[in-house]
Ligand SMILES: Nc1ccn([C@@H]2O[C@H](COP(=O)(O)OP(=O)(O)OP(=O)(O)O)[C@@H](O)[C@H]2O)c(=O)n1
């Protein structure tokens with residue numbers, strides 16, 4: 506099986522979450538979120554190398570955490586001001602010459618276990634990238650000044666998740682464009698899309714929560730206890 510390079514990006518400040526410590530270092534049942542994400546990632550047979558990005562002033566903290574939780578072989582690098590810059594730093598820190606690179610949010614500890622292998626399978630059909638997404642479950646309306654403009658066709662609307670997998674050249678091309686135009690990209694897929702690459706969607710999971718707002722941590726605690734504690738404790 507061909508191994509892939511993985512960037513776990515955790516270089517953000519967590520402004521929407523708020524608080525002193527970036528959300529990736531907060532704990533679920535006593536274990537830092539970023540450690541849970543890495544623990545579920547590093548031992549997957551498909552993973553050849555993991556690069557972790559963290560805010561510059563957390564590089565040492567992250568190193569100590571990896572030692573404390575016996576997570577060996579992970580390269581730590583400093584993040585950037587934006588997610589795009591952090592991932593770009595991560596790409597530069599990958600030492601293996603992987604033809605497929607996955608990017609994953611450090612604050613999504615509950616990604617589906619088979620996501621990377623499913624993504625690799627889908628990429629082999631000739632796509633530049635593969636992303637995880639789930640169909641929107643709610644009715645969605647466009648609203649302006651508290652008045653409904655329209656009701657959208659939700660059958661075409663998906664909520665996007667990570668991991669996202671890319672052919673190396675497609676990701677490099679996307680990030681080169683992002684650097685050149687100083688784009689503030691919400692994900693890596695958009696950079697690859699802008700280069701004209703086709704990006705496929707495979708099923709994500711509603712449990713693949715991104716910890717963004719304070720109440721997400723409470724929900725994550727529930728998900729952890731209910732579904733993941735057995736695997737991780
Ligand atoms: N400069 C940044 C910004 C974000 N991220 C990472 O990208 C993922 C998803 O981003 P988001 O939830 O937006 O994180 P933050 O930027 O930390 O949050 P906020 O936008 O609320 O400040 C997180 O794992 C976050 O750490 C990153 O590596 N570098």
Ligand SMILES: C[C@](O)(CO)[C@H](O)COP(=O)(O)O
Pocket residue numbers: 588610665666667691692693715717
């Ligand atoms: C890639 C991503 O996780 C897609 O959900 C991204 O980080 C989302 O950022 P958002 O600004 O919180 O939507």
